[in-house]
Amino acid sequence: MNPYEIIKTVRLTEKGTRQGEKYNQYTVVADRLARKPEIKKAVETLFKVKVTRVNTLNVRGKARRQRTHQAGRTSNWKKAIVTLKDGDKIILT
Numbered sequence: 001m002n003p004y005e006i007i008k009t010v011r012l013t014e015k016g017t018r019q020g021e022k023y024n025q026y027t028v029v030a031d032r033l034a035r036k037p038e039i040k041k042a043v044e045t046l047f048k049v050k051v052t053r054v055n056t057l058n059v060r061g062k063a064r065r066q067r068t069h070q071a072g073r074t075s076n077w078k079k080a081i082v083t084l085k086d087g088d089k090i091i092l093t
Contacts, residue, residue: 003042006034010092011079023083026090030056030080039080047090053083 011027019025030039036054043051061074084090 001031001034001038003045006031006038006042007046008077010090012092019081020090020092024086024088025081025083026092028080028082030078032058032076032078034078034080036080039082043082049088049090050085051082052085055081055083 008029008031011029013027016027019027028039028043030042034042036056039056040051040054043049043054057079059077059079061076063071063073065071
């Protein structure tokens with residue numbers, strides 16, 4: 001897989017912003033089949049930074065219902081919390 005298939009997007013949340021400022025950690029949405037070394041290499045390639053640590057977790061999709069009696073589900077996805085070397089930053093604007 002190429003880096004653009006592994007890293008889907010970067011999550012911009014209040015908690016993620018605090019993690020970025022305090023611990024130099026960023027949250028990315030990764031492909032569900034990607035492993036930690038692949039995620040590390042993809043982030044280093046795409047953002048030109050040095051990754052020191054990758055933590056991953058699988059997030060289960062939520063049950064949703066929109067103006068109907070039939071319930072559906074959102075997709076399951078993988079969250080990766082990436083810790084960068086001191087001095088490196090990812091500019092998210």
